[in-house]
Amino acid sequence: MKYFDFAPVFKAMSDEKRLKIIDLLSNGSLCACKILEHFDFSQPALSQHMKVLVDAGLVSGVRVGNWMHYSLVKEKYEEVISFVKQISSENKEHFCDEECGKCK
Amino acid sequence: MKYFDFAPVFKAMSDEKRLKIIDLLSNGSLCACKILEHFDFSQPALSQHMKVLVDAGLVSGVRVGNWMHYSLVKEKYEEVISFVKQISSENKEHFCDEECGKCK
DNA sequence: CTCTTCTATAAGCATTTGCTTATAATATAA
């Protein structure tokens, strides 16, 4: 089942600061140094957060000279939305379609 | 910003087994013992997973005699969907609406 | 080249997570 692929995506979204980073990037790309201004932690900490977001496919980064420009991968959020719709909806194939015999 | 409230929800969804539990419950409620049949881990491990899902508001549990009947809180998934839409969409108020001065 | 700026990586550490086994709590049945 493809939801195995989404666990790392939700893990990347399970941190308040990373959600804030996503929000910051929603109106357009920003360089790392600009994102860092919104937080109290160190530059390496941000670099690690960005790596988590990039590895999850939620954010992409391109180097422009000395700066890393990060931006949202919009399609990924569409995928997340349709996944949440699918996993929570009835009338689809899933693992347990037999009755629960134990529970009377 | 309300996305601070969603970090725990995504944390609950950041585990493959818990996503599988959500999928199992999508066609109707199941008792814990029936859910457990789909996994290799112990009964206490499942109990802890269910607690995470219930605490996040993704699943509700009611005791029926000896059994706990778990079911999805459908509205919560609608909330998650609209949150993902909102956080990834442009043209909304967010933290950083000034230009990135450093990045020329 | 050297120097500076921006970003990434390495190592260390405290906290959290996810499991285990053992035990307790809850509810039914005899």
Next chain:
DNA sequence: TTATATTATAAGCAAATGCTTATAGAAGAG
């Protein structure tokens, strides 16, 4: 009551997470 079945909690442990400081790498300016 006692016995059984289902679920929850406690304690312990290995692995993962998120931060720190120190260092390294990458790119532009002089």
